[in-house]
Amino acid sequence: MPATLRDVAEYAQxxxxxxxxxxxGYTHVSERMRKHVLQAIDELGYRPNPxxxxxxxxxxxMLAFVVPEIDVPxxxxxxxxxxxxxxxxxxxxxxxxxxxxxxxxRDLLTGNDRTMLFDGILFSPLVTKAELLEMNSPTQMPLVLxxxxxxxxxxxxxxxxxxxxxxxAVRHLLDTGRTRVAAIGAQPLEEYATxxxxxxxxxxxxxxxxxxxxxxxARPAAHYSRADGYGAAVELLALxxxxxxxxxxxxxxxxxxxxxxxxxxxxxxxxxxxxxxDNIEEGRFSRPSLSTISLDTSFIAEQAIARxxxxxxxxxxxxxxxxxxxxxxxxxxxxxxxx
Amino acid sequence: MPATLRDVAEYAQxxxxxxxxxxxGYTHVSERMRKHVLQAIDELGYRPNPxxxxxxxxxxxMLAFVVPEIDVPxxxxxxxxxxxxxxxxxxxxxxxxxxxxxxxxRDLLTGNDRTMLFDGILFSPLVTKAELLEMNSPTQMPLVLxxxxxxxxxxxxxxxxxxxxxxxAVRHLLDTGRTRVAAIGAQPLEEYATxxxxxxxxxxxxxxxxxxxxxxxARPAAHYSRADGYGAAVELLALxxxxxxxxxxxxxxxxxxxxxxxxxxxxxxxxxxxxxxDNIEEGRFSRPSLSTISLDTSFIAEQAIARxxxxxxxxxxxxxxxxxxxxxxxxxxxxxxxx
DNA sequence: TCTACTGTTTGCAACGATAGCAAAGTTGCG
DNA sequence: CGCAACTTTGCTATCGTTGCAAACAGTAGA
Numbered sequence: 001m002p003a004t005l006r007d008v009a010e011y012a013q014x015x016x017x018x019x020x021x022x023x024x025g026y027t028h029v030s031e032r033m034r035k036h037v038l039q040a041i042d043e044l045g046y047r048p049n050p051x052x053x054x055x056x057x058x059x060x061x062m063l064a065f066v067v068p069e070i071d072v073p074x075x076x077x078x079x080x081x082x083x084x085x086x087x088x089x090x091x092x093x094x095x096x097x098x099x100x101x102x103x104x105x106r107d108l109l110t111g112n113d114r115t116m117l118f119d120g121i122l123f124s125p126l127v128t129k130a131e132l133l134e135m136n137s138p139t140q141m142p143l144v145l146x147x148x149x150x151x152x153x154x155x156x157x158x159x160x161x162x163x164x165x166x167x168x169a170v171r172h173l174l175d176t177g178r179t180r181v182a183a184i185g186a187q188p189l190e191e192y193a194t195x196x197x198x199x200x201x202x203x204x205x206x207x208x209x210x211x212x213x214x215x216x217x218a219r220p221a222a223h224y225s226r227a228d229g230y231g232a233a234v235e236l237l238a239l240x241x242x243x244x245x246x247x248x249x250x251x252x253x254x255x256x257x258x259x260x261x262x263x264x265x266x267x268x269x270x271x272x273x274x275x276x277x278d279n280i281e282e283g284r285f286s287r288p289s290l291s292t293i294s295l296d297t298s299f300i301a302e303q304a305i306a307r308x309x310x311x312x313x314x315x316x317x318x319x320x321x322x323x324x325x326x327x328x329x330x331x332x333x334x335x336x337x338x339x
Numbered sequence: 340m341p342a343t344l345r346d347v348a349e350y351a352q353x354x355x356x357x358x359x360x361x362x363x364g365y366t367h368v369s370e371r372m373r374k375h376v377l378q379a380i381d382e383l384g385y386r387p388n389p390x391x392x393x394x395x396x397x398x399x400x401m402l403a404f405v406v407p408e409i410d411v412p413x414x415x416x417x418x419x420x421x422x423x424x425x426x427x428x429x430x431x432x433x434x435x436x437x438x439x440x441x442x443x444x445r446d447l448l449t450g451n452d453r454t455m456l457f458d459g460i461l462f463s464p465l466v467t468k469a470e471l472l473e474m475n476s477p478t479q480m481p482l483v484l485x486x487x488x489x490x491x492x493x494x495x496x497x498x499x500x501x502x503x504x505x506x507x508a509v510r511h512l513l514d515t516g517r518t519r520v521a522a523i524g525a526q527p528l529e530e531y532a533t534x535x536x537x538x539x540x541x542x543x544x545x546x547x548x549x550x551x552x553x554x555x556x557a558r559p560a561a562h563y564s565r566a567d568g569y570g571a572a573v574e575l576l577a578l579x580x581x582x583x584x585x586x587x588x589x590x591x592x593x594x595x596x597x598x599x600x601x602x603x604x605x606x607x608x609x610x611x612x613x614x615x616x617d618n619i620e621e622g623r624f625s626r627p628s629l630s631t632i633s634l635d636t637s638f639i640a641e642q643a644i645a646r647x648x649x650x651x652x653x654x655x656x657x658x659x660x661x662x663x664x665x666x667x668x669x670x671x672x673x674x675x676x677x678x
Numbered sequence: 679t680c681t682a683c684t685g686t687t688t689g690c691a692a693c694g695a696t697a698g699c700a701a702a703g704t705t706g707c708g
Numbered sequence: 709c710g711c712a713a714c715t716t717t718g719c720t721a722t723c724g725t726t727g728c729a730a731a732c733a734g735t736a737g738a
Contacts, residue, residue: 004724015688020726028686050456051399052724055390055693062456070434071415080410083436094433095409097422117389117401117456226624259624285565285598287626343694354717359696367715391694394723 003044012040023048054117063308064118066096072224072252073280074295075124078146081301082122089309094118120308122146142311144304148193156311158303158322162194165293165326166201169275170247172291172328174209176336178245178273181206182217184232184257185224185249198249198277217243221253229256237264237272244272245334251276251283251292258286258333273334288332300324342383351379362387393456402647403457405435411563411591412619413634414463417485420640421461428648430458459647461485481650483643487532495650497642497661501533504632504665505540508614509586511630511667513548515675517584517612520545521556523571523596524563524588537588537616556582560592568595576603576611583611584673590615590622590631597625597672612673627671639663 005023009016014037021029022037040046054060065082067075079095086093120142144156173181183202187195203213216239219232229248236243237260248254254276261272268274268288275291276283283290303322311317344362348355353376360368361376379385393399404421406414418434425432459481483495512520522541526534542552555578558571568587575582576599587593593615600611607613607627614630615622622629642661650656 005726006724016724017688017690017726018686021687024726028684030686033686049394049724051390051394052693053726055388055394055695055723056725056727058693060390060456069419070409071412071419073410073412073415076410076412076415079434080408080436092435094435095418096431096433097419117399226620230624255621255624259626262626281565282594282621285569285594287598287601344696345694355695356697356718357716360716363696369715372716388694391723392696394694394725395696397723 002049003046004049005046008037008040008044008046011044012037060117060119061091062118063091063093063305064096064121065093066098066121066123068098068124070095070097073282074250074252074278077280078124078297078301081298082305085298085301085305089305091119091305091309093122119312120144122304122308124148140315142308142315144308144311146300146304153319153321156304156307156317156319156322158300158307158324160295160324160326162197163201163204165277165295166198166247166249167205168201168326168328169277169293170202170205171208172330173245173247173273173275173334174205174211176245176273176334179211180217180241180243181211181245181247182219182236182243183247183249184219184229184236184253185221186218188220195249202247221249224250224252226252226256226259229253230260231256233257233260234264237261237266242272246272246274248274248276251278251280251290254290254292254333255282255286258288258290268333269335270337275334279329283331288335291331291334292329294327294329296325296327341388342385343388344385347376347379347383347385350383351376399456399458400429401431401433401457402644403435403460404432405437405460405462407437407463409434409436412621413589413591413617416619417463417636417640420637421644424637424640424644428644430644430648432461433457458651459483461643461647463487479654481647481654483647483650485639485643492658492660495643495646495656495658495661497639497646497663499632499634499663499665501536502540502543504616504634505537505586505588506544507540507665507667508616508632509541509544510547511669512584512586512612512614512673513544513550515584515612515673518550519556519580519582520550520584520586521558521575521582522586522588523558523568523575523592524560525557527559534588541586560588563589563591565591565595565598568592569599570595572596572599573603576600576605581611585611585613587613587615590617590619590629593629593631593672594621594625597627597629607672608674609676614673618668622670627674630670630673631668633666633668635664635666 005016005019008019012019014033018029018033019037019041022034023041050060063086065079067079070076070079079093083093118141122144124146125148144158146157147159148157170181183199185195186199199218202218206213217236219235221228221232229252232253233246233256236246246254246257248257254274258268258274261268261274266272275293277293277295279292279294283292303324307320307322344355344358347358351358353372357368357372358376358380361373362380389399402425404418406418409415409418422432457480461483463485464487483497485496486498487496509520522538524534525538538557541557545552556575558574560567560571568591571592572585572595575585585593585596587596593613597607597613600607600613605611614632616632616634618631618633622631642663646659646661
C-alpha cells in the first residue's frame with residue numbers, strides 16, 4: 001500500500017495542502033518547511049499518484065501516437081522522433097497500434113476507449129476520409145493527422161506533398177533512361193488519399209515526357225509490406241513487355257520487389273531499376289542499396305508535437321496543414337546504365 | 340465538456356446509482372430501465388471517465404511494454420504479438436521506449452513516473468542486474484522481464500536459452516565446414532546478461548570441435564544496429580587471417596555485416612558465411628537471405644501476458660522463469676560450399 | 679501602537695465514478 | 709391479503725490530488 005499525500009501530511013504534522021505545495025513546487029513555501037516535508041516524503045517513499053492528479057487537473061502529460069502497424073519500419077522510425085520531440089516539451093508518448101482494425105480506430109476517436117488518458121493524439125490514419133470527419137467531434141480531443149493530406153481542413157495535418165514526392169521519384173527513373181516505369185502501391189479504393197496522390201504524381205511525370213500510363217504497369221498493394229511488393233513485382237516481371245523500372249509507394253514494397261527481381265534471375269539496377277519512398281534504414285544496407293524519397297521524419301514529428309501541444313493550450317486554433325519537405329536519395333538501385 | 344454520470348442520471352430522471360448499475364452490468368436491473376438508461380447514455384454521448392474509474396477501482400486495464408528502442412525490428416515485431424496476446428485477455432498495451440535512457444528505466448521501476456497508469460509492466464531491460472534488483476520493490480507493480488535470464492529468481496522471466504541458441508547457431512556454421520568463426524555482439528560489461536550468455540554458447544560450440552576461441556575474432560557491438568554490425572565486420576575482414584564465418588548476436592548486426600562483406604569485394608556465403616539471431620522479416624527478403632535463430636515471439640508474448648495478468652490477480656505468486664523455444668532457420672547466407 | 683502588506687499555511691470542496699447499506703417501492707405468488 | 713423476492717433509490721464514504729479563498733503570521737511604514 002503506497003503512501004499518500006495524507007500519510008505524508010500526518011507524518012510531517014502539516015496540512016495536506018502544504019505537502020501538495022511542496023510537491024508541485026509552489027513558490028510560497030519557506031525553506032525550512034520545504035526541507036521538513038521533503039524529508040517526510042523521502043522517509044515514507046511517497047510518490048504522487050498520477051491518476052488522482054489527472055482526475056483533478058484534467059491533464060495526463062501523455063500523448064498517444066496511433067499507427068496501424070508498429071512493425072512497419074517507417075512508423076517505428078517516426079515513433080522514435082515523435083517520442084524525442086515530445087520529451088523536449090515535457091510530454092510522454094505512448095504508442096498505440098490499431099492493426100488495421102477500424103473498430104479500434106473508431107473507439108479511439110469517439111473516445112469509446114481509454115482515450116481520456118491522453119491529452120492529445122497523433123494519428124496516422126487508416127480509416128476512410130468520410131468516417132473520420134464525424135468521429136472526433138464528440139470528444140474534442142486535440143488531434144493531429146500525420147501522413148494524410150486530403151481531408152478538408154477540419155484537422156491539423158503534417159504530411160509531405162505526395163504528388164510531388166511521387167513525381168520526383170518517377171522523374172528520377174526517367175532521367176536515368178528508363179522508359180517502361182511500373183508502379184506498385186496503387187489502391188483501388190479511393191478513400192485512401194496517400195496512394196491516390198502518389199498515383200497522380202506517377203502519371204504526371206510519365207505524361208510530362210510523353211508516356212501514356214499503362215494500366216497493367218500499375219499494380220495494387222494491400223499492405224505496403226515486403227510480401228506484397230514481392231508478389232506485385234512477380235506479376236510485373238511476367239508481363240510480355242517487362243518494365244525496366246519500378247516505382248514503389250514505400251521502401252518496404254521496394255525491398256520485396258528487389259528480391260522478386262533477383263529470384264527471376266534478373267538484376268537491379270541493370271535490368272530493372274527500383275525506387276521507394278520513406279528512406280528506411282534497411283535500404284541503406286541492402287544490396288543494392290535502395291534509392292528513395294526521404295521524408296524528414298524529425299520535421300514531421302516536431303511540427304506535429306508543436307501543433308498538438310498548441311492545441312492542448314488553445315483548443316480553438318484554426319486547423320493548419322503543414323507540408324513536410326522530402327528529398328530524393330539516389331543510391332545503387334537506380335544507377336544509370338550505359339547501353 | 341463531456342457528459343458525466345450525473346448528467347445522465349438527471350437527463351434520464353433516475354439515480355446515479357442506477358446508471359452506474361447499468362454501465363457496469365449489474366444484474367438486478369429491469370430490461371425496461373436498462374433500455375431507458377442506455378438511450379440516455381447514447382443521446383448524451385456519455386463515456387465513463389477511465390481516470391475516475393481507475394482512481395476508484397485501482398485498475399486501468401492497460402499494460403506497459405517497455406523497450407529500449409522501438410525501431411529495432413525484433414522489438415517492434417514482439418510488440419505486435421504482445422498487443423495481440425493482451426487483447427485476447429482484455430488488456431490494452433502501450434509501448435514505452437526508454438531509448439537507452441537509464442533514468443527513464445529507473446523512473447519506471449521506482450514508480451517515479453506515470454507508472455501507476457498501468458496494471459503491469461512487460462520489460463525488456465537495458466539496465467544492469469544489480470540495479471534492477473532493488474528497484475521494483477517500492478512499487479510492487481506486477482513485472483515480467485523479457486529476454487534476460489540471469490537475474491536471480493526475484494522476477495518472472497520469459498526468454499530463450501541464450502547459451503543454447505548461440506551454440507546452435509555456431510554449431511551450424513561449423514557443420515557447413517567453416518572453421519574460422521568470428522562473433523559480433525559481445526559486451527565488455529558483464530552486467531548485460533544476454534551477450535554474456537551468447538558468448539558462452541559461442542565458445543562452447545567452438546571448443547566442442549577442438550577450436551580454441553580467439554580474442555580477436557570476438558568483436559563487441561554497442562547497439563546491435565546495422566551500423567555497428569558493419570563496423571565490426573570491416574574490422575574482422577581486415578585481419579590477416581580472415582574469418583570464414585560470422586555469428587552475429589542479432590539479425591540487425593548481421594545485415595550490417597553482410598553489407599560490409601560485399602563492400603570488401605567478397606561474397607556471402609562463398610567467402611564468409613553469416614548467421615544472426617531474431618529471425619526478423621528483413622532477413623527473409625535480403626540478398627542473400629539470412630540464416631538465423633528464430634525466436635518464438637508469439638510464445639514469448641503469450642507467456643508474458645499470462646504471467647503478468649496472473650500476477651495482477653495474485654500478487655504473491657512465486658516468480659517463474661519460462662524458457663521460450665528457438666529454432667535454427669537455414670537460408671542462403673550459410674549455404675554449404677564445396678571446395 | 680496600529681494599519682497595510684507580503685508571505686505562509688490551512689480547510690474545504692471538488693474532480694467522476696464506485697460501493698455498501700438500508701430503505702422504499704414494485705411485483706408476483708400462494 | 710400477506711409475505712417474499714426483485715428493483716430502484718438516497719445517502720455517504722472513498723480513491724488521491726489540487727484550486728480557491730480565507731486565515732494566520734511577521735514585518736515595514738505611518
